[in-house]
Amino acid sequence: MSATHSSPALSVYNTLTRRKEPLAPLRPGEVRLYVCGPTVYSWVHIGNARTFTVFDVVVRYLRHRGYRVSYVRNYTDVDDKIINAARETGEDPAALAERFIEAFEDDARALGLLSPDVSPRVTEVIPEIRALIQALLDQGVAYAAGGDVYFQVSCWPEYAKLSRRNLDDLRAGERVTPGEHKREPLDFALWKAEKPGEPAWDAPWGRGRPGWHIECSAMSEKYLGTTFDIHGGGLDLIFPHHENEIAQSEAAQHIPLAKVWMHAGFLELENAKMSKSLGNVVQLRHALAKVDPEALRLFFLSSHYRNQLAFSDDALADAEKRMEYFYETLQRVDERLGGREVKPGPLHGDPDVHLRAFEQAMDDDFNTAGALAALSGLFAQLNEYLDKPPAPDRAMVVRTLATLRAVVPTMGGVLGILQSSPLAWLERRRDRLVAQRKLDRELVERLIAERSEARKQKDFARSDAMRNRLLEMGVELRDGAGGTQWKVRS
């Protein structure tokens, strides 16, 4: 079922060149990927979650295509925001960072994000950061001033090649923050001099802590080497963060930092980017309390990763309904198959068309919306085989159904959805809705039993009255061969 990586068809949009390029890993068969992870000063929001889900699917798909993937996603655990947050709570900055790393890992697990192969922390790579800064000082592209160390942008002619900005315009808009010792406004801090009560490490040019950008240069080099395949992050990191990473690393190493730069689009809320200043932030943990994690992933993947995506309750409700359709279909299929051994034999039609369409879409810069269309095609066919078998040979129909069913975990595994057993998922969802609507489960079940009794006696007026009463409570009934099933209306 797994595709081979010999096919050269996978193309990826590269922010550096502003075009789609065939993926050509530096080491055959292996992709090295670095994603800028969270700064752990608070709980992550759903915008962060979208970006991390995007790269989660990138990793999953590359592995599906047969690549070995080395996936590194860092934690920024030393930073102004952490220090400020710690000051407010009266906590030690390190303790606060640790607390939010744990919170992040809980959220990530709940969302079904794969663990990266390495999740380095800035505080673990201080020696590497010092070495990198020293190299930049030695080469004369950085300078120490007042205990700080700055990168001198004017020494790096390629500066702004990623964001394609005009340096004069940047200089015009740049403001000088009091207390800094920059020679030129565009210069940025590699090292910040120690301030009272702040975490600090020794360094030849004075005690202090790393600037924001240097950490990713140090961590990516440590774990992936001097040139790796893909560097990813949110759109807003293009400038200045990724620009500065490129400047530092390439000025020090004289070879490219990464071949391909991938950037995920924003999740927007109420027609605006989510930001703390606008007060329109939805934390991931709060979203997950209300919506099924796989439904949230489905929502993230419903649009191409580079597009803006608007977050809304309606969109989430749609996604959850769709997940319910998937799982109800799977449950029906599993009931029909009944765990029987399916003997090999001729199949009806070509069961591979869906996976081929899925891979074709994913090969095109991870077009998950297109891939979802292929998944829809698979489910439509599953239902068709259940209700209206297109061939008279029953054994062949069952074989084909089983073959199609086996494709579901393959596609689902790439997208990180459909990972539950249908029954477990459907029950979990119903339980959640029962709790949310504060339904009296015993009453529901008693009414259903009474209605079944009425139906048995062909008292359809009474039966229908009870159906309507339940419907008013939001409970929908399904009469089937095995009795009456119920679900909560969404």
Added chain:
RNA sequence: GGCGCCAUCGCCAAGUGGUAAGGCAAGGGUCUGCAAAACCCUCAUUCCCCGGUUCGAAUCCGGGUGGCGCCUCCA
């Protein structure tokens, strides 16, 4: 002001030169005691507007209009 992105059916959303995927909603049908679910059928000669290139454009070019992002911490 500089740089960049986007505009496709009521809604969400693929499609980057060859004649409009998919989902939701809606209407009709099959099934059902009635329902529900599922299935079948219908649902954009047309892709914000104007002009151009081309045998051919939603797709390329020019000009508008509208929305958004980055330029300061930001996924």
